[in-house]
Amino acid sequence: MSLVSVVHKFxxxxxxxxxxxxxxxVLQKSITHFKLESVSIAWILTYHGKELPLTVPLRLLNLPKGVKLELNHGGTKLVSEAKSFRVKFQILSRGVEVAVVKQSDSVIKTIEGFCRKNCWDLDPQALKMQCFSKVWGYDDLVAASFAHLGILEDVAVRLTVSNSAAPVKTSIENPTPLAEHRNEISLPEIDTKPQLHEVLAYIPEEAPSTATKQNLVDEDYEVSIRQLKSYQKTISRSAGxxxxxxxxxxxxxxxxxxxIIExxxxxxxxxxxxxxxxNFSPDETMHLVYEAIKxxxxxxxxxxELCYSHxxxxxxxxxxKLVAxxxxxxxxxxxxxxSHKGPYLKEELLRKAKTLADAQSAAPQEQRRQTANGLDVENINAQSDKAEESSAKPSGGLRMGQKPKWLKLGKK
Known part of the structure; x- marks a missing residue:
């Protein structure tokens, strides 16, 4: 148990x-204690003037022991509820769905929406949603909004919709021609130095990865105290x-x-x-990147539009310029x-496309081959240098009848 102090006015x-x-x-208990209006007014918790996320557990915020938080006015509730944010649902054995929601949206209707879109069976008994260490069942989600669960900003949650496994459905409209092209063409070797403006295309795998095929249980998603302490030490080490x-x-x-970036x-x-x-040169501009993608x-x-991932x-x-x-x-x-739907890439690029798993498996082999070649060259150079040194040095051996300088015999 840790002690948290919440300050409001005096x-x-x-x-x-x-x-x-x-x-x-902590926010809900503080609002109840100070008897504040929460129907039309939004409240936030701040530390040193910085707003704190409400969905992250206290132990992961790297706050000092006995921290003092400030309870401040966060504007009108209508404005905060009208603001949209993204929720990333990581569905067990089915892939990932990103939903743009508002605080007042119903959680169960959002889940039913993308389950209906992907033709997934929704089992109320197996339905579970987890955000960090907090887990909600069907009874908790059926009448709750995102604001009731404390989800007020961009966050990633884990979701289980049913106990039966299902293959991941890719968003490509015509996946069959892609599979045929990939089977017909053998995978090319990865060049050591790709050429500038050379385009390499990759397509997603049709079957789910080996991690999603396993029969995972709910305990696999539980975060242990040891993992949380390790994460806290990492943050403390980087901060201090x-x-x-x-x-x-x-x-x-x-x-x-x-x-130097080549x-x-x-x-x-x-x-x-x-x-x-x-691949682009460091001196090239962002306009050339847009033109190459077009x-x-x-x-x-x-x-x-092109955006940073995070x-x-x-x-x-x-x-x-890209680098400067x-x-x-x-x-x-x-x-x-x-806002348009795919497919987006040209057909000739999709014919030569390969999966990311094939490219990742080929890259370490190429790296090991280059490392082995480099070590062979270094060994040959080192052996030749040793041979030259041995031939250049004069022989340090003693002739017949000579005595070493360090041997001193006393006279009898």
């Missing part, structure tokens, strides 16, 4: 909470690792961390789970967003 309310308790429970250094030492560390590999992920990889589309007049932010089509202005690294993932 009053203080102390409450004992479990480490796995979410801040939404800034040692006092001089300006010269800080510059030396920053220069050591910097590395090529920018940009992977674009489409809504139908297909991907393309394109050449890969079936309809070049399609309006779309945090979700749009990248404008302008003359900003946008800070791209050697590998960058972008998300393709549009």
């Amino acid at each position: 009053g203080t309310y102390k409450i004992k909470v479990e480490p796995g308790c979410s801040l939404n429970e 690792s800034n040692a006092l250094l001089t300006k010269r030492l800080r510059e030396e560390q920053e220069n050591a961390k910097k590395h 090529q920018c590999n940009i992977r674009v992920r489409f809504p139908d789970r297909t991907c393309i990889d394109i 050449r890969c589309l079936t309809d070049r007049s399609l309006t779309f 945090p979700h932010k749009k990248i404008e089509d302008n003359e900003a 202005d946008l800070g791209f690294g050697s590998k960058t993932l972008l998300v393709f967003e549009t």
Whole structure:
């Protein structure tokens, strides 16, 4: 049990909470204690002027022991309820669904909506939704909204809709031709240095991964205390690792961390789970990236946007340089967003496409082969250097009848 103090105006309310308790429970108890109006007014908890997420457990917020939180006015409830946010549902043995919802939306209607869209059977007895360590059943979800559960912002939840396993349904409208093309064409070898503006296409797997085929139980989703403590230590280590250094030492560390980027590999992920990889020069602009993606589309007049995967932010089509202005690294993932439905890529690209699993399995083999070749060359060079040194050094052996300098015999 940990003690949390909530301050509102001139009053203080102390409450004992479990480490796995979410801040939404603390907020509701604080509103009840201070007898505040919660029908038309939204309330938030802040720490040092920063709003805290209500869905994250207390132990994962890295707050000090006996923390003092402030209960502040968060605006009118109508404005906060009208704001949309995203909920990522990770459905057991069925894949992922992302829903754009509001705080007042019904949870069970949202789940029934994408189950009906994907023709999934919804079993009320097996229905379970988990957010961190909090688990809700069908009885808890049937009359609850997202605001009642404390889900007020972007979050990922785990969901079990039934005990029967079902294959993952991809969002590609015509998956059969893709499977035929993939079986007809053998997988090409991955080049050590891909050419600039070369397009490599990837398609999703038709069958679910081995992890989803296993008979998982509810205990597999339970987060242990050891895992949470390890995560807390990682956050504490990253927060307290800034040692006092001089300006010269800080510059030396920053220069050591910097590395020269020869090529920018940009992977674009489409809504139908297909991907393309394109290599660009670091000095090229974002406008060239947009133009290269348009050449890969079936309809070049399609309006779309490119966004960062996290945090979700749009990248404008302008003359900003990839590395100098946008800070791209050697590998960058972008998300393709549009209101139109797929498929999006040209048919000739889909014929040569391969799965991500095949590409990932081929990459380590190529890396091991390059490492082995490099080690062979190093061993040959080292042996030749040793042979030259041995031939250049004069022989240190003793002639017949000579004595070593360190041997000193006394006279009798």
